[in-house]
Amino acid sequence: MVTISNVLLSTDFSDFSLSAADYAITVAKLNDATLHLLHVVEKTPPILAIRSLDLSEDKILKGILSEAQENLEKVVKKLETESGLKVVASVVRGIDYQEIVDYAAGNKVDMIVIATHGRTGLLHTLIGSVAEKVIRYSKVPVLVVTPGEAKS
Numbered sequence: 497m498v499t500i501s502n503v504l505l506s507t508d509f510s511d512f513s514l515s516a517a518d519y520a521i522t523v524a525k526l527n528d529a530t531l532h533l534l535h536v537v538e539k540t541p542p543i544l545a546i547r548s549l550d551l552s553e554d555k556i557l558k559g560i561l562s563e564a565q566e567n568l569e570k571v572v573k574k575l576e577t578e579s580g581l582k583v584v585a586s587v588v589r590g591i592d593y594q595e596i597v598d599y600a601a602g603n604k605v606d607m608i609v610i611a612t613h614g615r616t617g618l619l620h621t622l623i624g625s626v627a628e629k630v631i632r633y634s635k636v637p638v639l640v641v642t643p644g645e646a647k648s
Contacts, residue, residue, distance in 0.1 A: 500527040500606040506534045506596045506630070509567045513611045516641035520609035521579045523639070532603060533572060533585040536595040537564050561587065593629035600636055608638045 505520035507513040524531040537560055564587045572585045584603075588595045600608055610627045631638045 498606075500524075500529050502530050502532060502603060502605045502607075503527075504532045504534060504596070504600050504603070504605040504608045506536070506592075506608065506610045506626075507571065508535065509564075509571065512643045514571070515643040516609045516611040516639075517575060519639055519641050521575065521581065523607060523609065524581055525579065529606070531575070531579070531581045531583050532599070532605060533568065533575065533583050534596060534599050535564050535568050535585075535587050536592045537561055537587060537589045538592075539590050557589075561589070592626045593633065596626075596630050597633045597635075600634060606636055608634055608636060610638060610640055612640055612642045 500523060503520050503524045505517060507517075520531060523529065537557075568585050568587055572583045575581070575583050586599065588599065590598075596608065596610070599605070608630060610630055612627050627638075627640050631640065
């Protein structure tokens with residue numbers, strides 16, 4: 497019998513990526529599992545912002561991390577209110593798919609829930625590149641949700 501104690505939902509805060517939340521909540525509730533919410537900040541800030549705004553990389557990164565934390569707190573509050581679940585939330589910095597897979601391994605996650613497409617909305621042949629790489633490298637099952645499937 498499969499035991500699911502920890503479910504990971506990865507998000508970039510776009511409507512596309514949050515479309516998988518209903519599925520993550522359902523899996524967590526059905527298994528009395530902990531829901532984890534993860535946002536990955538790019539390892540390197542956009543060079544264009546550094547040059548055009550004449551800001552240091554450190555200032556740009558601090559702003560990005562601060563904004564990510566604020567957005568994460570809003571999403572956590574919404575998810576907790578709607579689901580009644582306690583959500584464990586994290587913002588990490590690095591390469592998106594690697595951080596998702598590493599977080600899952602380091603936090604005993606039993607299932608990853610991810611949307612096929614995030615902020616860019618770019619259509620790859622069948623699936624977004626982050627989701628594709630998470631599937632490829634994950635040691636745990638990955639539930640991939642297409643935005644059209646979401647109930648919210």
